[in-house]
Amino acid sequence: AQSVAQPEDQVNVAEGNPLTVKCTYSVSGNPYLFWYVQYPNRGLQFLLKYITGDNLVKGSYGFEAEFNKSQTSFHLKKPSALVSDSALYFCAVRDMDTGRRALTFGSGTRLQVQP
Amino acid sequence: GAGVSQSPSNKVTEKGKDVELRCDPISGHTALYWYRQRLGQGLEFLIYFQGNSAPDKSGLPSDRFSAERTGESVSTLTIQRTQQEDSAVYLCASSPIMGSNQPQHFGDGTRLSIL
Numbered sequence: 072a073q074s075v076a077q078p079e080d081q082v083n084v085a086e087g088n089p090l091t092v093k094c095t096y097s098v099s100g101n102p103y104l105f106w107y108v109q110y111p112n113r114g115l116q117f118l119l120k121y122i123t124g125d126n127l128v129k130g131s132y133g134f135e136a137e138f139n140k141s142q143t144s145f146h147l148k149k150p151s152a153l154v155s156d157s158a159l160y161f162c163a164v165r166d167m168d169t170g171r172r173a174l175t176f177g178s179g180t181r182l183q184v185q186p
Numbered sequence: 187g188a189g190v191s192q193s194p195s196n197k198v199t200e201k202g203k204d205v206e207l208r209c210d211p212i213s214g215h216t217a218l219y220w221y222r223q224r225l226g227q228g229l230e231f232l233i234y235f236q237g238n239s240a241p242d243k244s245g246l247p248s249d250r251f252s253a254e255r256t257g258e259s260v261s262t263l264t265i266q267r268t269q270q271e272d273s274a275v276y277l278c279a280s281s282p283i284m285g286s287n288q289p290q291h292f293g294d295g296t297r298l299s300i301l
Contacts, residue, residue, distance in 0.1 A: 103287050114190070114277055114292030115229075122287045161228060167287075172242060173219055173231040174290065 073098045073166045077177035084152045085185050092147040092160050092180045100168025104145040106136055109159040109179070118160075121145060132156070152184045188212065190293035192278050198299045201270060207263040207296045211280030218261050219279045219290060220253055229277065235261060265298075273300045 074097045084090045096102055103122055107115035119130025126138045136147045145162060159181050163174040191210040199205055211218050220232040231245040235255040246252070250268075255261035265272055275297050279290035 105289060107292075112294070112297075114192075114279075114294045115290075117289040117291070120287065120289055172217075172236075173234055173245065174229075175231070176221075176229040178228040 073102075073164055073169075073175045075162050075164050075175055075177035077160075077162055077180045079180050080178075081181045081183060083183045083185065086154050087151050090149050090152045090156070090182065090184070092162075092182060094145045094147065094162030094177060095143050096145060096162070096164040097143060098164060098166035098169075100166045102145075103165040103167050104136075104138065105163040105165075105174065106130065106134070106145075106147050107161045107163065107176075109161065115161060118147070152182075154184050154186050157182055157184045190278055190280055190291055192276075192293035192296050194296055195294065196297045196299075198301065199268060200301050202267055204264065204266045205268055205298065207265075207276050207298070209261045209263070209278030209280075209293060211259070211261070211278070212291055214258075215280035215282055215291070216258050217281045217283060217290075218255055219281075220261070220263050221277045221279065222247075223275045223277055223295070225274070232263070232276075268298075268300045270300045273298055 076095045105120045106118040109115050119128050121128045121138045129135045159179045161179050162177040193208045217236050219234040221229040233253045235241045250266045253263045275295040277295045279292045281288045281290045
């Protein structure tokens with residue numbers, strides 16, 4: 072079985088400060104990992120993905136994420152937060168070595184950036 | 187180009203009625219997914235389609251839920267004899283190739299409210 076944990080329901084950060092949104096995963100094989108962002112009354116927008124290669128992945132809007140195999144983590148980061156980054160963030164995983172095709176999503180973390 | 191389109195954007199109906207939700211995927215995308223998002227929660231996988239292959243229905247919560255897709259075009263999700271616990275946002279996503287590492291592209295969802 073595959074699963075994703077986002078341990079923080081909400082993260083608060085001041086504008087201009089660095090932000091981290093945590094994600095840990097569990098798969099039996101090798102993971103494909105994704106981050107999506109959701110704005111109010113909208114669908115999910117793709118931010119970035121890890122497939123293979125460099126552990127530090129860069130994505131849209133200045134976001135990046137670091138894959139850590141030993142800690143089974145894929146935390147989302149940004150060096151300097153913007154108020155417009157305030158949204159709901161979802162981490163997702165797919166086990167590339169099993170037959171399960173669909174993504175498994177975490178429960179989401181609400182990011183609030185204060186001016 | 188056009189993204190994933192879902193209709194209606196909002197649907198309010200009485201308990202016991204049937205509802206039909208529609209998804210138009212991005213042209214050329216062979217894989218199509220349906221997810222359910224309950225208030226304040228993550229996404230639950232419902233069903234996915236890939237071309238003319240048999241769909242993966244493993245996420246459908248009961249036999250009141252069904253979905254169809256003709257070829258690589260429009261899909262409809264039908265909920266029969268709706269219950270209040272069916273109230274949620276139903277999200278559709280498509281991707282170029284099923285089972286690949288391509289990100290899924292989401293529509294804005296249909297917000298379903300059962301009275």
